[in-house]
Structures are given as structure tokens and as C-alpha cells.
Amino acid sequence: MTRPIRVLIADDQSLVRAGFRMLIDSEPDMKVVGEASDGATAADLARDTRPDVVLMDVQMPGTDGLEGIRRIAADADLESVRILILTTFDDDAYAVEGINAGASGFLLKNTDPAQLLHGIRLVAGGGELLASGLTRRLIAGFAVPPQAAADDTVFGVLTAREREVVALVAQGLDNEQITQRLCISMATTKTHVSRALSKLGVRDRAQLVSVAYRHGLVQPPRTR
Numbered sequence: 001m002t003r004p005i006r007v008l009i010a011d012d013q014s015l016v017r018a019g020f021r022m023l024i025d026s027e028p029d030m031k032v033v034g035e036a037s038d039g040a041t042a043a044d045l046a047r048d049t050r051p052d053v054v055l056m057d058v059q060m061p062g063t064d065g066l067e068g069i070r071r072i073a074a075d076a077d078l079e080s081v082r083i084l085i086l087t088t089f090d091d092d093a094y095a096v097e098g099i100n101a102g103a104s105g106f107l108l109k110n111t112d113p114a115q116l117l118h119g120i121r122l123v124a125g126g127g128e129l130l131a132s133g134l135t136r137r138l139i140a141g142f143a144v145p146p147q148a149a150a151d152d153t154v155f156g157v158l159t160a161r162e163r164e165v166v167a168l169v170a171q172g173l174d175n176e177q178i179t180q181r182l183c184i185s186m187a188t189t190k191t192h193v194s195r196a197l198s199k200l201g202v203r204d205r206a207q208l209v210s211v212a213y214r215h216g217l218v219q220p221p222r223t224r
Contacts, residue, residue, distance in 0.1 A: 004031040005124045008051040010042035010068060011035075011086070012060040016109070020055060023113055030120065039068025046072050046081055052124045056103070058087040058094050066094075066101055073102025073203060082123040082204065086116075096210075104128055104206045128206040151215040157199040163217065165192040169205055170212035 007024050009017050009032060021032045033049040036042035039056070040063035046054060054072065058065040065085065072078050083103040087094060088110070095106040104123040107116060122128075155163055161182075168178045179189045193205070202208050212218050 002029070004029050005053060005120060006031055006033045006049065006051040007120060008032075008034045008036065008042065008045055008049060008054045010037075010039065010054060010060070010065060011057040012037045016057075020116075023116070024120070027117060030117070036068075039063035039065050039071070042068040043071035043075070046078055047075065050078075051081060053120050054081060054083045055086050055120070056083050056098075058085060058098065066097055069098055069101040069103050079203070082126075084119055084123050086111075099206050100210055102203055102207070104204050123204075126204055128204060128209070150217045154200070154211065154215045155217055158196060162192050162196045162199070165189065166196050166200075166208060166212050167218050169193065170209045170218045 004027075007030055009020050009024075011017050011020070014037075017035045017037075021035070024030045024032050033051050034045040036045050038060045042054060042056060042065075054068075056065045056068055065087075069083050069085075072081055072083060083098075083105075085095070085098045085103045085106045086109050087106075088108065098106060105119055105128055107119050111119075150163070155166075158166065164182065165178060168181060173181065175186060175189045175193065179186050182189070193208075197204065197208060200208065200211055202211055
């Protein structure tokens, strides 16, 4: 039997945490392993409980969620922990700052429960999740200004095929779509993505997208 996805909830409101706990614990493939009311406690509990996914509120008293994300992302022992931001603030800057800090996704607290559960499963499996409207355009627009051309000091470690795969990831293609586009096997696609993550020193696909835009491998989509 596959072990359940271990989830840590970080939110300063006890009722919100209780609601998330009830929802998550009702799923046979998930288990809440801890609760925190600020970012510092979340980082400490992550070290103690080693969750698969942290649901992280952004605005909390004391140490906020963004700092909590940074602490978790900076800890080499927590490399496998994925972070999903949950907030009531539909603010593009929060999404981008959180992703650049190390989060794998962003959802609003008024998200449908089924979508939240889907998000947990998605990021636990190494995927990325951006809420409706919070697209790659936002990563391109709110991160540091993009380069005019690909920065070889960053992407020089990649093979030509790996660069191509990273560019397609940044454009929003999933592994199946990349496989079809390049006429390669799924295993080959996954290998290219995995090697690119390792060579560029990023945690997951969300950070891969950010790096691709910030360092000029792909250009931001034009806005009308």
C-alpha cells in the first residue's frame, strides 16, 4: 500500500486550519502531520515531520509565509518538500514572490475543495499549480526584468535538447505535450526535465519556468 501524502498546514486562523484538516484527513491518500500559525513554526515543523506538501498562508503575524517558504527552500534536508501557497489575497505579486522563493504553486482560499485536493496531489508529484489567471505571464512580468537573449552563464550547462525542453515547460506544456511536440518518449522527456532541474539548481517546474523567463530563454508573452 502506498503511503499517504503527508501535509503540513500553516495558517494563523485556527478555524481555517481545522477546515483544511477535516478536508485533507477525509481523503484516504492524505494525512495532516502538523499545524503552524506562522512561517517560522512551519519551517521548524517541516524539519520535524518531513511533510510532502506544506499549505502555506502568505500573511501571518510574526514570520510571514514568504519567509517560511524561504527557510524551507534553503534547507537542503527539506529538498523534497513541496509548498503550495494558499491566500485570500488575489495579488499577482504574492504569487510570483512565493514561486521565486521556492513554492510550487498558488491557490486562493476560496478555491473549490476538489481543486485544492487536486493541487496537493499535483505538487506532491512534482508538478506546478498556478491559480486561474496567475499564468506564466505573471512570472515573466513580476520577476526581475528578463534578459534580451538567453544567458549562457545560466543555460550553458544544458544540452541543446534540454534547453528546448525547458523552453517548452516555460510555455506551459506538460510532459505528454512535450513528448508529442518533440517526437520523443515520455521517459526521455522526464529525463531531460530532471537533468535540467538538477543542472540549474532549482526545486521543481515552477522555478524552472521562472528561471527560463528571468534569464531570457523564453520571452514574456505580449499583452494587448
